[in-house]
C-alpha cells in the first residue's frame with residue numbers, strides 16, 4: 334500500500350492559487366503547468382505539475398500523463414539552451430517511502446552542472462559515483478542544512494530565473 338504524504342493545505346494548490354510570492358510559471362499546457370522549484374539546488378530546476386490536484390502517478394489521466402512528458406521535454410530543451418548543462422535529470426516520487434513530500438503530482442526536471450554538490454533529491458543518486466560530483470566522493474550529510482539555506486532564493490530571483498528559461502522554450 335502506497336502511503337501518500339499529508340499536507341493541508343496542499344502547497345502546490347496554494348501556489349497555483351497565487352498565495353506564494355515565489356511561485357513562477359515557466360510554461361502552461363491544457364493539463365499542466367511548469368513552475369520553477371523554490372529550492373534551486375541547480376539553477377533552473379523546475380517541476381511539471383498537474384493543474385488538477387492528483388496525488389501520484391497512479392492518479393493521472395492518460396491525457397495528463399502524456400502532457401507531463403511533453404512539457405518536461407519542452408522545458409528540458411529550454412534549460413539546455415539557457416544553461417548548457419552536462420545532463421538533465423528527471424525524476425518523480427510516489428509515496429512517502431519513495432521520498433514524496435508534497436501530495437500533488439510533480440515531475441522534476443533538473444539541469445546538472447559540473448561541480449554540483451547536490452546531495453539530496455532522488456536519494457539513490459546522491460551516492461552514485463558519477464552523479465556530477467568528483468568520482469568516488471560519498472555524500473556528506475553534515476552540509477545539508479547550510480545547502481538548504483543557500484539554495485533558497487528570493488521570490489524576485491525565482492521570477493527572474495523562470496523568465497529567463499521561458500525565453501528559451503521551443504515554439
Ligand SMILES: [Zn+2]
Pocket residue numbers: 343344345346347385386387436437
Ligand atoms: Zn494540490
